[in-house]
Amino acid sequence: MKLAFSQSNNPQRQKLIKGLHTEARVDTYVKSGNVPLLKEKDSSIKTLAQLHSAFQTAIELEHSTIPPYLVALYSIKDGTNQVATQIIRSVVIEEMLHMILAANILNAIGGEPKINAKNFIPAYPGSLPDSDKSFIINLEKFSKETIDTFLKIEKPAHTNAPPKAKGYHTIGQFYQALMLGLEYVNDHTEGGIFVTDPEKKKRQVTQEHYYGSGGEIVPVYTIKEARLAIEEIVGQGEGIDDTIDDSDEKLFGQGIEYAHYFRFNEILQERMYCEKDTPKSGPTGEKIVVEWDAVHNMKLNPKIKDYQGQPELHEQAKQFNQTYTALLDNIHHACNGEPEMLMKGVGLMYQLKYKAVELMNIPFGDTGEMAGPTFEFEQPKK
Amino acid sequence: MTIQRSEKDLFLEISVYLTGFDEAELQGTGMVNTYYQAVLSNNTQPDVAYFFEMVATILQQNEGNEDALNKAISIHLMPASAYSGMAMNIINMWYTGNWGQNVVSGQAYIQGLIWDAAEAHPPGAKQPGYGSWAIPPL
Amino acid sequence: MKTDNYDVVVVGSGIAGAVIAKTLTNAGKKVLLLEAGLQAGIALDPEESYKTYQGYLETFYEAGAKVPNSPYPDLKDAPSINILDIVKLQKSNTPSTVGYLVQKGPVPFASDCFRGPGGTTLHWLGTTLRMLPNDFKMKTVYNQNVDWPLTYDELKPYYEMAELEIGVSGDVEEQKYPDIPKDFFGKDYVFPMEKIPQSYLDKEIAKKTDKLKVTLNRKEYELSCISTPQGRNSTPNEDYKYGSIVWDPSKKKLALKTQPKTYNPDGSLWDPYTGQRCEGNASCVPICPVQAKYNALKTLKKATLENLEVITQAVASKINTDDHSGEVTGIEYKIYKHKGSPEYTTATATGTIYVLAASAIENAKILLASNVGNTSDQVGRNLMDHLVLLTWGLTKEKIYPYRGPGSTTNIPTFRDGAFRSEHAAWISPLDNWGWSWPTFSPGSDVTNALNEGVFGKALRNRMNDLVTRQFLLHFEVEQSPDAGNRVTIDPQYLDAIKNYRPVISYGVSEYNLKAFEASKTVSDQIFAANGIEDHTVYNPVTDADYVTYKGQGYTFRGAGHIVGTHRMGFTKDDSVVDKNQRSWEHPNLYLVGCGNMPTLGTSNPTLTMTALTFQAAENILKQLEQ
The missing domain is CATH 1.20.1260.10 (Ferritin, core subunit, four-helix bundle)
Structure with a gap:
């Protein structure tokens, strides 16, 4: 190989x-x-x-x-x-x-x-x-x-x-x-x-x-x-x-x-x-x-509203989306006159991975499927 | 009416109170099965049975009252003399990936909760990326 | 390449051996490299090197004690020193025989190294400081220790080669050390890459430490905190112009060759795009998972492979010489079949020139075992290390340790000065990894809390509060050369394939003890200025290297800087090698590595040793082309 x-x-x-x-x-x-x-x-x-x-x-x-x-x-x-x-x-x-x-x-x-x-x-x-x-x-x-x-x-x-x-x-x-x-x-x-x-x-x-x-x-x-x-x-x-x-x-x-x-x-x-x-x-x-x-047996096209019955999972998914939104915000600034921001975005990119994998480890109800990242807009906490 | 819960469910539920991490956080490590198996293989069958019997009891008796539950855990689970120190070992396993001195698995080391509690990451894994150390944790 | 006619036979594939092998094969010479470690470790192709390295990483994850050698194979046939074997010595005449070293004391030698492909660069921290001009003339300037037969200026061009080879990240502008001349670095010189970002912790501590005035022996010093150059990848410096190190046969010199393109960081062995930047794994020691940190296999990969033959699982045991001419005629080595096998066969490697690059302790051992090159009786003597005094405490605010490379900032203030007539110099790296070294935090913090009955959210909060405030400071004290600190051999101590185990005599001189006392005084002032609550404990019962001075106890630890066992010098009576790093007695035998260094200075020795090794490679090429 x-x-x-x-x-x-x-x-x-x-x-x-x-x-x-x-x-x-x-x-x-x-x-x-x-x-x-x-x-x-x-x-x-x-x-x-x-x-x-x-x-x-x-x-x-x-x-x-x-x-x-x-x-x-x-x-x-x-x-x-x-x-x-x-x-x-x-x-x-x-x-x-x-x-x-x-x-x-x-x-x-x-x-x-x-x-x-x-x-x-x-x-x-x-x-x-x-x-x-x-x-x-x-x-x-x-x-x-x-x-x-x-x-x-x-x-x-x-x-x-x-x-x-x-x-x-x-x-x-x-x-x-x-x-x-x-x-x-x-x-x-x-x-x-x-x-x-x-x-x-x-x-x-x-x-x-x-x-x-x-x-x-x-x-x-x-x-x-x-x-x-x-x-x-x-x-x-x-x-x-x-x-x-x-x-x-x-x-x-x-x-x-x-x-x-x-x-x-x-x-x-x-x-x-x-x-x-x-x-x-x-x-x-x-x-x-x-x-x-x-x-990981991730549910197809998950949405954050799917997680409403599992508040802790919902919170995790929300945190993922906050990280993702922060990353987009970071790239936005990098492409709007602050190129050096890109270095700071690296950390967010790594975080994204760890949070996504955590979600994929969490069972989605009793369906036998696992949760997953939903990639939706979520303004990060200030 | 209470539903009969499996030992594994009880393990996850009591782990929440033992570690201070919520259920989704614990599940997110992907270690629930491995750790439950480690409990079974590192303890005698009677110890395990008595331990989960006590866990079921105190969870039921103190449902909805975290202070009372914590007190019950303190008295019935935490002493080194209780169930051969099982509760302490379980916490140590969740935090460090070790049962006693033994590393449960490479993945257990990586998923140690101590790193999350310390706003860091396990050395050699879950790396935070170039330059991340120059600013406070995200 | 298979031939019996090698230009050079090299023992060891650590950084010294790799630099020799690369430089010589690139210059068209045929090289045979003998490596004691396992075959798998030498793999340079993507598939095999990835497999081997992932194996190391998995072993590290699964290791109970994650000590420097924990990821790597420990072989009965070619044992490595393991710091877990460094135990407190009993006051009796029987030495400790725990582990590979036989330790006679009075205190145990405290450092390890790795015997295997790539050598100890697999678990080095990566700090790449140059030595200071006065480090080379300690006798002349301070009437202490000895002078080198080389000056800083003579070594300077080779430092630049070493900095390219290793791939140093750093900011030349910030490198302000005591008493250095303006041209310490050449005009407009820059490192290949920009400095590794300094940690958040560094910046917080520097706020009250940089420019802090401290008093020592009634004299006032102003401290500075500066970024530390290191051999791990960061953003390429657009002003750096060199691309390779080449042999110029007409001038008989090695030279740095410029390249038009921007420097491209060397990634991992298995994928050039992995490891192009340090990713902050915070595990440089024992293992960088992405190989953003330099290791010697990267150098070996740049050797001209058709000119290189490597034999692994081949443990050099004896040098044969011609009694009449003094010429080395061959190096005997033992080949073991597989890991742990007590069976071996013996063979002899022959070539024109021989180079020992097996580490300071192993080089000395092979010379002693062969009774070669020791007219001066200096072989094995002057064993040195940095004596690391650690102090630790809790800051008021969170500083978030356990992130980033081991150390990104240092206090260079006591690297040189008039005090060196009285006590040893030191450098103080700020440590980014909390109390992990002295107390095994954070695992031990969990244990302590559990023993107090703390659990649940209280435990989580306690860990968050405690671990994020852990601060650790090093005082890496320059050990002076002492003839009594030495490696010897004894037929009653042999390893599994009947090679000698090193027998070590080791102690700490008053010149160094005084530096401990001075260090602690400085530490106290730094802690006070920063409001750090001191938690330092030196335990007379459990600490293996616990020593006392003026009624006060200190524990030092090893830095992994094993130096000085075959020093270079001015005459055949005072040293093992001459300034060309050639044996005084055997004209075709070169010794390379930290063993050549007459003194240690306050820099981690790898960079200096690499510079010396380029010089040795040049000398060897000169001799071959005579």
Whole structure:
């Protein structure tokens, strides 16, 4: 058995990112002057206000994946499912990175990320924000079905899928639309849309506060870094379409850091990718031990009101939500001019785990099921 | 009418009063089963039976009156001479993960309540994250 | 790599051995490394290293007494010293034979180390202070102890190498020690990473301790509280420019090589993203679960593996020499088949140059067992440690100990000064882990409360009130070299595979006892200024290292700083090795490690020893390329 976690931050990853069509599309639609086509394909983002709103959605979209990933991660019993744990953990950290990257772009174009509001938190079950609602996301313990949903979340965009900021089918489509919008509005605004005020530039979160997984925080000052940031998000997330079968490029194997979609697929298939694999072939490398039963039997989509009959449990769940809300508040401030707050958020993140696992140890009535974290807005006690 | 409670239920209920942690907090450690088994395996069967008989009695007699219950625990459970010091051992187990000098399990060490009481965490586990020590506990 | 033709044979894979193996193999030399510990522990690949390390961690969780060696295998074939075996010596002529050491006293040697892959860096605390310039010339400046044949300035470039190798986090600006020159650190020098955040406790205590004026022997001193540099990961310092240490064959020197990228903290052996920051496990000793703290296996992993052969479960027992030339011709070692096996086979490792890096006590033992390199009669002598006087008490407000690395702040005020003509110097680290060391808190606090009949909410409240206010202060006193404090061997004391057990004679000189008295005076003034209720108890009946001076009793503890058993010096009559760390008598034998240090100073010795080892590696490369 080879462990997945031997991967390191590797320039090879850039290969995957380059395989994306974001840049190509922008070139085709915008740089080649093919404006009518652009309008036809995506007329959704034409103003700065629309861009602000779209990147706020991007932050919400990145965040919306975190509670379900965390629930699956924490539901795995201690000391089991080593590889699966490591994979999900690294993906969650990278999703947080993506959230920060989206916030960096929003700050770079004069927006103000809103992260500590009640409506920031999605309801589960639910769909990805502004998506085509083609699948449902639950707060659900680690299982094959859960990982299957994760694959849907991270599914690569089909080569021919159009950019779409609203009603998108894949996250890739969404970001393509945002990239197009950025290029379009920037090109059509005198002096561009990127802030030049040094005070506003200080709102960027920089790399020094990020560690623990692949990728890096790109501070965004121009369209160039914005593009890099989006490439980072999309490349790390979904990777390339499985209809692409580019035999020249080595996409898998040791030392190559591949996208979330493929990492989740390794768990589902209980196998690692190896060097000769392609997106089409799926993983054919060494077997991974996945103990699907070594999981806390957490109730599906728990809500705090479900716990009203168990006041002590209710209190614990409330404390979890307070920690979670405090964490969002912390990230909000970090993305609104106090980047150093991120270090203080680390403690909250660890607390979240311990409190979640405690909840999963508490029986939910006599149902045979266990309680779990509900991820709802709860103002912390002052 | 009182419902006949199992020894394990009684164990959890009396543990609340012995440790000062509520039921959800104790369950949250995930250790209830392990510790109940440790009580059974570290004591003689008669001691266990008499102990839980007394527990059932004092819980019932003092229901709703915490002061009276505490007094009863003090008199009937806490002395080292009572049930081979079972109550003291149970508290020590919840707080430190040890039965006497023996570590019940690695997980028992990690779940020791003493760390929670001390607003800390077990050394080597449940780490609070980079820089957390520079500010008071969350 | 399999060959009979090694350039260098190294004994031991602790930090000294690992630095030698890495530096030499990177320079293209063929190295054979003999390691006494178990095969599993040497694993450097993700899968196996993870498995082994999780095994250590689980053993630690399950250990009744979580002492420094508790996570690691204790082998009959290559025993480690265990501090649980340090017992009070009876006033008779029979030494204590409890555990691995044979202790003749008058007081027991109080420190342990780990014999196994990675050595004691697996459970070191990680403090990385440099020694002070005057530490190298104690005889000249204070007419005490001895001078080193090296100066601080000569060692300085190698300190920088050691700080890269270990990955030091610290703030150079805050490193203000008594009597140091302006250029103590080079111009614009920074550590690879920003300082480890100082604990909440540190900041609370510093409020009334930093700039506190204390009186000692009618002289006034102003205390300072400064951050402590340490070998654990924090935020990379963007101004740090070095990336590696390379051998320059044309200049015949080791040099720090710059790199354009920002320093990247070395994560764990199994995952580069784990351990990129200290996560506050508060268990640096005995084990850092995420390997954010440096250990020697990280260095070994950077060796050029095709030039390195490692044989584990191989206990070096004897050095063979050519009577005529004095050259070492081979090192005999015993291979045991599996843990605890009394059966072994003997083999001989041969190479051009030989390096002992087996720890101060083991190095001395091997030399004595071989009757090699001891014309000076200094082998095994001058055994030293920091004598740790602890004082503890309760603060008025909660300071929340048991969080963060063991120590993040120290009081450097008494590290140097004119008083060193009279009594030993010391450093005072503020301890972040409550009373755990002297009283086994908080477990013992629970026991005490239960014995008083306290239970329920009262117990929970008592623990909250008591444990959150526990403060512990160290006075780590520099032990002076004393010829009578020594390691010897005796055929009647052998281990399971018939190697010698170290026989230790050990005591404390008046120069050190005076420092205890002085320390306690300073402690009293710090406690008074902070309103700390003193709970210090030195127990004459139960404390193994209880000593008295002027009618007052003091208990000292070991710091795990085992130093001085094969000192370097100026002539073959006063020392075991020369300033190149080469045996005076055997031109192809180098000794490395803390055993070379003529004096201890007030810094934890690992950093200095690592600097010395880089220098030794350079000397070895020079000799090989002559």
